[in-house]
Amino acid sequence: MTHRLARLLATRDWILADGATGTNLYNMGLASGDAPDLWCETHPERVSALHRQMIAAGADLILTNSFGANASRLRLAGAQDRVQVLNLAAARLARAEADAAGREVVVAGSIGPTGEIMAPIGRLTEAEAVRMFTQQAEALKQGGVDLLWVETISAAEEMRAAAKAAQAVGLPWCGMMSFEPGGRSVMGVSPPQLATLIDRLPCPPLAYGANCGTGPAELLLAVSGFSAAGCERALIAKPNAGVPRYQDGGLIYDATPEVMAEFAVLARDLGVRIIGGCCGTTPEHLSAMRAALQSRPQGARPSPEAISSRIAALMPDR
Template sequence: MTHPSGGLPRDRFRSRLAAGPILVDGGMGTLLFSRGVPQRACLEELVASHPAMVGAAHREYLEAGAELIETLTLGANRERLKAWGLEARVGQLNRRAAQLAREAREVSGRDALIGGSVGPLGPPTAGLPLISEPVARATFREQIEGLLEGGVDIIVLETFSALEQLVLAVDEARRASDLPLIASLTFGEEIVLADGSSPRGAAEALAAAGADAVGVNCGAGPAACIDALEAMGRSADGDPARSIMPNAGLSQRLEGRFVYAASAEYFGTVTPRMLAAGARIVGGCCGTTPDHIAAMRAELDLLDKTDRGLPRAIAASKA
């Protein structure tokens, strides 16, 4: 992969996907919480106050084999930063987050993409905030411009439970740049969005909006995310690729901390099922660690020895 100024051209992104699956990093917030960051801290501010901690986490994911690492900016938009009185620092935090990820890539010496993470304008469970479309567009644009100034290669719009808001974000990102866009939704166990949209209908709407990849992340764990991905339907030639980045299962609170049940080994064994469901971009979300990504890397490398993994992945899913 190359990193020309201005990010990665969309045609090169498609060519890279055609060559084989891309492995994304895992959870950042839950990883940092496990290392002593207070549960009520503003994670996005850590890029300014604790850059060494954030950079170390990025490097661990790169060493685990991730080919795409995401900036610590899921909630780095004006609406969500208001809770900490940080709304005036949107541009600064997004630029710094992108710079930290790029520095980690340079130090590691690994060939990886930097994905600018953009989340919904409110917590994922809150649905669509009651703000006007012009304000929502301006809010997304402000964050995306900060990430672009910081030098990201692609934009990752993720953890959206409201299709209307994600379509808006995709459209605004497409207006801001011609970088590749990954658009990812969060489904419950019912495999339907909060607004009643089906996975297939959502995928079609996001494709029409200009996404280069469409998929699922977060949620109830790998099995539920795979079900949602299958319900989206496999991508045909010319359609957006499919992506999947599940949580390590549902979280449980134990001694003041949130813990996740799905082990690194399980993520490795379920990787073939992700590919068989049509995913070309795979990774983890909340509760996953560099160990989870390393297990997925090992499985992908093993699958790669058999015709890019696809026949073996399909066979494994039917075993």
């Protein structure tokens, strides 16, 4: 069976993934500290509206509003018994908007970290992590997602557990780690180490890469490190839209649509196949990114110095 994302990767030079879910929902009224995933039941019309806005801005791939909908993270909201219901709702909301788009749009079931530290450093065992991820993945599959989108992971053990969950439910998947400004994840994994891990998994992903953690320049520098391990799978880059600040009752990130458009072109020229944005990336950012990708010709592979200087030149003064 050829999956929808695999078909697009076989026929397209780049695929535009969507922007932020959580930060956009906060700006749509989600209270600080509340779990965005619960809005799939309490405010489904707002979740659907965000999906529509991302598709209208040009997204070829949208994420379900289920990043924190695993039993461990939902326990913080007293909703640990609602994993199946919330993930099913999240998948159905995204699927409905994708199917109504009038063009092919991939629905990716968002799975974030458990929020716990994996053994041997922490107490969460691999078997427990696999169980939690599988519970979430089964509901997302039932709701109609095309694949699983494992993101913002920091530990190799947790990435392996998510891969086993994808294998258990029989869905293709993509995997991303979040890297800090120093170039490693919170748990010390470097980009070359992630690339090596991905190739050795018993159920490797369709694509892998980096998301969140840093702004566009820093994330692209991390992505450039994947080539050091020789892994040739499709790459993903989904950075935050810069650094946030609180303004007019909402979170505003300092990377303008022009900055994110430059990031998108640099990512494409670096060889990234799936390009999007994480925290702070609005439909306006996404629209500028698509316009730049469509209008600007393919360029030479940018050096680390070119990445830093071209992004810095467009960043507003803080």
